[in-house]
Amino acid sequence: MVSRTPLILLACGSFNPITNMHMRLFELARDHLQKTGRYQVIEGIMSPVNDDYRKKGLVSARHRIAMAKLALETSDWIRVDPWESEQETWTETVKVLRHHYNESLRLLQSKKEFMKNKWPIERSTEDPLSYEHSVLPELKLLCGADFLQTFKTPNLWKEEHIKEIVEKFGLVCISRAGSDPAQYISESDLLTQFQHNIFLVKEWIQNEISATQIRYALCRGLSVKYLIPDSVISYIARHNIYTEESERENEGHLLQPLKLYNTTVNPLND
Numbered sequence: 001m002v003s004r005t006p007l008i009l010l011a012c013g014s015f016n017p018i019t020n021m022h023m024r025l026f027e028l029a030r031d032h033l034q035k036t037g038r039y040q041v042i043e044g045i046m047s048p049v050n051d052d053y054r055k056k057g058l059v060s061a062r063h064r065i066a067m068a069k070l071a072l073e074t075s076d077w078i079r080v081d082p083w084e085s086e087q088e089t090w091t092e093t094v095k096v097l098r099h100h101y102n103e104s105l106r107l108l109q110s111k112k113e114f115m116k117n118k119w120p121i122e123r124s125t126e127d128p129l130s131y132e133h134s135v136l137p138e139l140k141l142l143c144g145a146d147f148l149q150t151f152k153t154p155n156l157w158k159e160e161h162i163k164e165i166v167e168k169f170g171l172v173c174i175s176r177a178g179s180d181p182a183q184y185i186s187e188s189d190l191l192t193q194f195q196h197n198i199f200l201v202k203e204w205i206q207n208e209i210s211a212t213q214i215r216y217a218l219c220r221g222l223s224v225k226y227l228i229p230d231s232v233i234s235y236i237a238r239h240n241i242y243t244e245e246s247e248r249e250n251e252g253h254l255l256q257p258l259k260l261y262n263t264t265v266n267p268l269n270d
């Protein structure tokens with residue numbers, strides 16, 4: 001039997017606030033990848049963006065992380081990771097991928113050490129307890145089709161970063177109304193070159209929840225029940241998070257990548 005490659009899915013975004021659809025992205029992606037017979041999805045990681053990203057209406061990462069943690073309490077395979085939000089400044093997505101990939105290798109190594117110490121006798125490669133010859137995990141970026149579309153926005157992404165994402169890691173892209181990822185890929189030489197590493201997943205039930213629409217509804221006092229988890233609704237009410245004032249956060253500011261890449265001297269290396 002051919003062994004499946006362990007796969008970790010990483011979703012980067014604002015999650016302002018987390019919605020049921022953000023969690024559905026992971027479920028849809030896992031079903032799709034497992035069905036290929038090539039992968040064993042072992043973990044899902046949600047990485048809320050740093051406050052320094054400067055998106056309009058972005059509330060503090062402290063709240064966005066707390067809400068995501070509450071929402072994911074019922075998942076046994078998806079977790080929130082605060083690393084990106086705890087950095088001094090906004091981190092380019094490829095660097096977030098590199099960080100989590102290195103972390104997964106470190107974890108695998110320490111598991112190997114642990115097994116070696118516990119069972120020092122030589123184990124055969126067939127042995128499920130043998131970590132010695134275990135397959136290296138892969139890490140793929142999970143996103144919605146609108147995210148893929150942002151690759152063509154001038155000064156938002158570095159070409160070499162897009163290349164590293166699709167060549168080294170891979171993308172899992174969930175359909176979203178208003179975006180046509182297949183056409184978008186066919187229009188890009190780079191994405192076409194690496195399309196074997198881009199998995200397009202069709203959502204089988206239309207679920208057009210948008211975090212922006214959730215925030216607008218909350219500001220207008222409308223119900224968002226059954227669109228985001230009850231625990232998140234209670235958290236938002238308790239901390240009075242989304243208000244007309246919070247919507248004005250970062251108003252008039254340029255998104256951090258646009259600001260950084262727009263200068264003639266690029267302050268970010270790699």
Ligand SMILES: Nc1ncnc2c1ncn2[C@@H]1O[C@H](COP(=O)(O)OP(=O)(O)OP(=O)(O)O)[C@@H](O)[C@H]1O
Pocket residue numbers: 011012013014015016019021022025142143144145146147174175176177207208209210211212213
């Ligand atoms: N309804 C949806 N269908 C497919 N992908 C989605 C959907 N909602 C969010 N995503 C994806 O989730 C990731 C995080 O998105 P984000 O935090 O921007 O949420 P959002 O609902 O798009 O919020 P906003 O409306 O503020 O842009 C992105 O990759 C985005 O494409």
Ligand SMILES: NC(=O)c1ccc[n+]([C@@H]2O[C@H](COP(=O)(O)O)[C@@H](O)[C@H]2O)c1
Pocket residue numbers: 012013014015049053055091092093094147156157158161257
């Ligand atoms: N150059 C880059 O690495 C780059 C550019 C724009 C957005 N992003 C990321 O994409 C995500 C976009 O999130 P939103 O869809 O909520 O704006 C964020 O995680 C952000 O950090 C990365």
Ligand SMILES: [Zn+2]
Pocket residue numbers: none
């Ligand atoms: Zn979005």
